[in-house]
Amino acid sequence: GQQVMQIPQYQHVQEGEDFTTYCNSSTTLSNIQWYKQRPGGHPVFLIQLVKSGEVKKQKRLTFQFGEAKKNSSLHITATQTTDVGTYFCAGLARNTGNQFYFGTGTSLTVIP
């Protein structure tokens, strides 16, 4: 079945360092969404990417959709303690109807 994997599962960084999480799908995706879940909280939508090779930025966050639409990445520049949480991707495959499949998530810890 559809699988969306994320790496790494955990990442500890010093405050000010950069962070990247990668999302890989076994099948071609139509869309990909990214969510952030703070510790003890619920996922909150960040962004959606649709086009091959698309790059979108939100302040220190850069989101990229691969040319083959099978992978995506989220890069955070100069992390801050407010970036702590788990980041999930969610992909919509072309042949699985209306169901988004969530990735396994990357838990980010920022050390002050």
Place this chain on the structure above:
Amino acid sequence: DGGITQSPKYLFRKEGQNVTLSCEQNLNHDAMYWYRQDPGQGLRLIYYSQIVNDFQKGDIAEGYSVSREKKESFPLTVTSAQKNPTAFYLCASTRGHLPPANYGYTFGSGTRLTVV
């Protein structure tokens, strides 16, 4: 403010008992979803409903049941047939059949279920 309300926040269940998790939304969203979250496994879809009185199984529906008698409500029952029910349960909703491009799924704050 509109949103999704899940209750209770914490729930303890004895083995062999059925329990029902509540999910109510006042967003006038058509579609509602139940996800289960376990450490290291992301979010897995249990059931979803796109219209009242209709619902579909997700990837891990065994041991769970749902109903959608009202547009605003989508309760989830965890039955005694669910062998490993301890998890964080998240309810979500969307206006249409797919989460819109500008704000995605709207999630509730979750219910943490523990079997004792």
